[in-house]
Amino acid sequence: MLSEALKAKFDQVIARYPVKRSAIVPLLLFGQDEIGYISDELVEEIARRVEVRPIEVIEDISYYSMLHRQPIGKYNLQVCTNISCLLRGGEEILEHCRRRLGIDPKGTTPDGLFSLEEVECLGACCGAPAMQVNYEFYENLTPEKVDRLIEELRIRTANGHPR
Amino acid sequence: MGDYESYMKGSPLEVKVITKRFGLANSTSIDVYLETDGYQALAKAFEMGPAAVISEVKNSGLRGRGGAGFNTGMKWSFVPKDTSKPKYIVCNADESEPGTCKDRPLMESDPHQLIEGIIIAGFAIGARQGYIYIRGEYRYLLDILDRAIAEAYGRGYLGRNILNSGFDFELATHTGAGAYECGEETALLNSLEGLRGYPRVKPPFPAVVGLYGCPTIVNNVETLCNVPAILRMGAEAYARLGTPKNGGTRLFCLSGHIRRPGVYELPMGFNLKRMIEEVGGGVPGGKALKAVIPGGSSCPVLAASEVDVAMDFESVARIGSMLGSGGVIIMDEDTCMVKALLRIEKFYAHESCGWCIPCREGTAWLKNLLQRFHDGGGTEQDPDTALDVSFNILGKTLCPLGDAAALPGISFIQKFRHEFEEHLKLGACPFERRAVAVT
Numbered sequence A: 001m002l003s004e005a006l007k008a009k010f011d012q013v014i015a016r017y018p019v020k021r022s023a024i025v026p027l028l029l030f031g032q033d034e035i036g037y038i039s040d041e042l043v044e045e046i047a048r049r050v051e052v053r054p055i056e057v058i059e060d061i062s063y064y065s066m067l068h069r070q071p072i073g074k075y076n077l078q079v080c081t082n083i084s085c086l087l088r089g090g091e092e093i094l095e096h097c098r099r100r101l102g103i104d105p106k107g108t109t110p111d112g113l114f115s116l117e118e119v120e121c122l123g124a125c126c127g128a129p130a131m132q133v134n135y136e137f138y139e140n141l142t143p144e145k146v147d148r149l150i151e152e153l154r155i156r157t158a159n160g161h162p163r
Numbered sequence B: 001m002g003d004y005e006s007y008m009k010g011s012p013l014e015v016k017v018i019t020k021r022f023g024l025a026n027s028t029s030i031d032v033y034l035e036t037d038g039y040q041a042l043a044k045a046f047e048m049g050p051a052a053v054i055s056e057v058k059n060s061g062l063r064g065r066g067g068a069g070f071n072t073g074m075k076w077s078f079v080p081k082d083t084s085k086p087k088y089i090v091c092n093a094d095e096s097e098p099g100t101c102k103d104r105p106l107m108e109s110d111p112h113q114l115i116e117g118i119i120i121a122g123f124a125i126g127a128r129q130g131y132i133y134i135r136g137e138y139r140y141l142l143d144i145l146d147r148a149i150a151e152a153y154g155r156g157y158l159g160r161n162i163l164n165s166g167f168d169f170e171l172a173t174h175t176g177a178g179a180y181e182c183g184e185e186t187a188l189l190n191s192l193e194g195l196r197g198y199p200r201v202k203p204p205f206p207a208v209v210g211l212y213g214c215p216t217i218v219n220n221v222e223t224l225c226n227v228p229a230i231l232r233m234g235a236e237a238y239a240r241l242g243t244p245k246n247g248g249t250r251l252f253c254l255s256g257h258i259r260r261p262g263v264y265e266l267p268m269g270f271n272l273k274r275m276i277e278e279v280g281g282g283v284p285g286g287k288a289l290k291a292v293i294p295g296g297s298s299c300p301v302l303a304a305s306e307v308d309v310a311m312d313f314e315s316v317a318r319i320g321s322m323l324g325s326g327g328v329i330i331m332d333e334d335t336c337m338v339k340a341l342l343r344i345e346k347f348y349a350h351e352s353c354g355w356c357i358p359c360r361e362g363t364a365w366l367k368n369l370l371q372r373f374h375d376g377g378g379t380e381q382d383p384d385t386a387l388d389v390s391f392n393i394l395g396k397t398l399c400p401l402g403d404a405a406a407l408p409g410i411s412f413i414q415k416f417r418h419e420f421e422e423h424l425k426l427g428a429c430p431f432e433r434r435a436v437a438v439t
């Protein structure tokens, strides 16, 4: 079931467009933000609201790289290795995360806490090497900074920060 | 939000027109905006009328900051005046060209400047609805912009009968969800219609047939941010900041091997060599410069010997590259050009939407060939094969993503062929060897 807040947000977003299906991608992203991934129920709900068939929603999902149909880790480390980051050690940061978390890109730790992704330019090229953890930007990274961050996220979770 | 402030370092050589509010306390609030000339240009636009606004922007020499550099006022003038269809203004905030990170601070630090620019553009072309299409990764900017838009509605700068002008205008944000191709204006329009971001056949151009089949202008964030300043200072004064055909200033993003990476607002036509040395502080570690990509990863690379060039559209085109999106990527002498090109082609292979076969197949070929080559499994024919593949993409696709993949390929191989030959001779990457030898 979607929360009341999300339903209200859906109504508000759909009202922005003369054609309802324009809202599909924003609704998918906002729904994913709340649920953690795009469930069948969410697909059905969005299709119903924007008056298209579910398959049309699924067609969009498979096009956009940020949308996923399976749950991922609570913290998704998205490391940029594109050109500006490459020149300042982006690959080393990715490798460091891989070793530190014991998972390959697209993988999730067994406790469900961390996922790792190699991503394209994040628009943080002047703060390279950069990554995003969920939507939060972390720039001018070093392996030590990454270690501190991972530790901090572990502590935050242990202290019962909501999932 | 990260710590991008850390790279808004500033330089005495900057000319701050559209970044003048950066660093002010509460720079995103409408009160601070109003105290610093905010929404004055809009009032002026209403006095001037649409036709005069368009000719003022035309005369300012403002050229699109999204990549292609088309004269903005001219583009606005292509919107048909005698149509009963609604018209739209769409702000392209998809910013995903590798090396480019200037729209982000513009939206984060001064959202009202962008909003005012969009309202003026809407008024000029007769649109009553605008959208800001923001890449999904910039999620936090949606909140900043939504808040600013709500403030503008609250004070009567959006909505019905703005400033008693009789002009009605609605504005909303829209989020993408990860796709470089959606920065291409026709793919963006499909995406905004709730479809996959595939490009459309041009012509017709969006100015005539755009969003929902209606006349639409798509402009980059930075382009629209310049509009209020143009109306406030006048076309002539604005034009004089730059060169005769390139009005105003531009945000340049210095990244890669540079001592002070950052986003700097500099006059159009600023010399690239000076930009690297005097604004960016030169290449760190006492190393020599090897190459520069002057306008984001889609632009042909320049060798160190070519960088004494004015950064305006014509001058950079004259030496065979492009000003592009303002992403200046600097590479030192220890950079492996095969590896750099490989990473660039890996990006285009990943981002090709698959609609046009030369791009879909060609980018994958380039990526695989370069990967094998860099790993030591190259053959003597490989550089020529890669050139051949690149030339077979160039100009053969619906949207310029194909060219964006082909042009770096051609320039890297033609200008740095000796590095490819060194790889062949060694059967390995000479730069990785050197790195190992040092440590």
Ligand SMILES: Cc1cc2nc3c(=O)[nH]c(=O)nc-3n(C[C@H](O)[C@H](O)[C@H](O)COP(=O)(O)O)c2cc1C
Pocket: B063, B064, B065, B066, B067, B068, B069, B070, B092, B093, B094, B095, B096, B097, B180, B181, B182, B183, B184, B185, B186, B218, B219, B220, B221, B223, B224, B399, B400, B401, B404
């Ligand atoms: C593959 C591709 C990606 C693009 N990405 C962007 C982008 O992220 N932002 C942008 O403003 N323009 C981008 N463009 C250029 C747009 O198609 C369009 O020219 C631009 O938004 C027009 O605005 P302007 O005239 O203000 O520059 C891209 C073009 C291509 C071919």
Ligand code: FES
Pocket: A080, A081, A082, A083, A084, A085, A086, A120, A121, A122, A123, A124, A125, A128, A130, B098, B099, B100
């Ligand atoms: S290249 Fe990594 S953020 Fe742009």
